[in-house]
């Protein structure tokens with residue numbers, strides 16, 4: 001019985017030693033803990049307010065796309081432009097009726113025709129083709145800002161990247 005007690009104590013001491021060693025090895029310095037690169041006890045400096053383009057539509061120039069077929073960034077100010085259930089301020093200009101305004105592309109006017117392939121088991125849903133959206137614009141794209149966003153000119157990326 002005595003022998004067993006000593007064995008147990010030895011095992012416990014060994015485990016405690018392993019853990020403290022592990023902790024020392026894994027120590028993370030607070031300066032590398034986050035993108036902030038500063039002591040966690042210091043109050044964080046807030047980033048400056050994002051400044052978006054103040055140029056009115058018609059005065060701005062298109063921005064380069066991040067990659068081919070990327071949704072283009074909005075180069076102009078969108079302050080006061082409303083998008084709600086009864087009106088879409090973006091479409092007032094971008095529906096294709098106004099000259100000198102880039103029109104929404106064909107993809108924005110179509111909806112997918114979904115079919116179920118009976119031949120395969122389990123059944124698979126497939127896009128069989130496309131047809132014109134009944135309301136003129138694919139409702140999945142009605143809220144333009146889901147994909148098209150303005151670009152803040154005054155902020156630098158926290159981490160270097162390709163975009």
Ligand code: HEC
Nearest residue numbers: 057058059060062072073074078081089090093101144148
């Ligand atoms: C008053 C008309 C007008 C309104 C409203 C408007 N735009 Fe524009 N938009 C333009 C014009 C004109 C351009 C071309 C750039 C220029 O001349 O300033 C443009 C350019 C763009 C581009 C760049 C296209 C490309 O190929 O690079 C995007 C994206 C865009 N607008 C999205 C929007 C979204 C989203 C809204 C609503 C939040 C909106 N626009 C509201 C007129 C307008």
Ligand code: HEC
Nearest residue numbers: 069070071072090094102103104105141142143144146147
């Ligand atoms: C689901 C994402 C999505 C939504 C929502 C969306 N778009 Fe787009 N849009 C795109 C993509 C992706 C492209 C680029 C397509 C390409 O070049 O093949 C694009 C392209 C455009 C272009 C450039 C056309 C050109 O010829 O250069 C305009 C303008 C535009 N969209 C306006 C709008 C407007 C206005 C709305 C809202 C009614 C809208 N988009 C909603 C994804 C979206």
